[in-house]
Amino acid sequence: MALSKNKFSGNQSDRSRKIRISKEPDERRQEIVETALEMFSEKGYENTTIQDIAERMNVSPGLCYRYFKSKTEIFAATSEYYAIQAVEQMRIPISQDIPAIEKLNLVINRMFDFSVNHHEFESRYNEGSSIRAILLDDVAYQWMTVMIPIIEQGMRENTFSCSNAPRTAQFLISGLIHTFHAEMPAENAKEYMKSFFDFTQDMLVRVLGIKVD
Incomplete structure (x- = not known):
């Protein structure tokens, strides 16, 4: 049944703002x-x-x-959502039939693209150690689900020289994520992220034992 306009005479716009859509x-x-x-x-x-x-x-x-x-509690839910969104961007190439080293490059590039596009959120979390810990734990957990299969594939292909994929992934991710956020400046976050990208590539080569031509 349609609402009669007569019922909304006078301060109609103020009243209409109070109407809530049930979700x-x-x-x-x-x-x-x-x-x-x-x-x-x-x-x-x-x-x-x-x-x-x-x-x-x-x-x-x-x-x-x-x-x-x-x-x-809201922040905890928000950080989990953020971490899942970040990993979904990285997860896309995992199913592709390509060598592990190519998957790794795709994942790292997409991760940094996502971070740059969300640098406002990323750069805020040097604020409090407990709050930052919530975010970093969520991001690290989600990133592990992506990195372990890639490292395992690289080990099978003999392109990665490591013996334990979960431990290697944890070492890499924990170190990179915590360093990334601990050093992030309040200003010029995008420039910092770009320089950190080069550092990450160097660390991956060293820790995974990737041979550089």
Whole structure:
């Protein structure tokens, strides 16, 4: 049944802003996570409040609290989402029938492209050790799922000289990710990422025992 315009006489625009579209719980939760990612990228974790997130969504803060008990919980969900998105960009070449060294190059290039495109979010997380740890743990876990199969393939092809793929992947990823974020400047993050890309390539050659022509 159509709504009568007469019922919205006077301050119609103000009233219309209060009308909420009903969404499924999973959809609403995801909306909170994606909005929080925007806010954390723009303002940083410490300077973002749940009120800010709610206002960006045009909902009440109480709705956010239905899905998350605290801002820390929101950040944890946001960092997991961010890490999954990053790895999905890297996972694309894994199924391709190409040598491991080519897969590795594709993955590293896509990882840095993703980081550069999201440098606002990446550069914020020198803020607090506990908050940064949440992000780095999620990114490291997701990246491991991509790197281990590539290293195992390289070992089978005798192009990588290492004996234990999971340990090698963990050593590489943990070291690179923590160094990457620990040294990232608040300004000129893109330039820093480009220089770190060269460092990463050198580390991969050394740790994986890749022969350079």
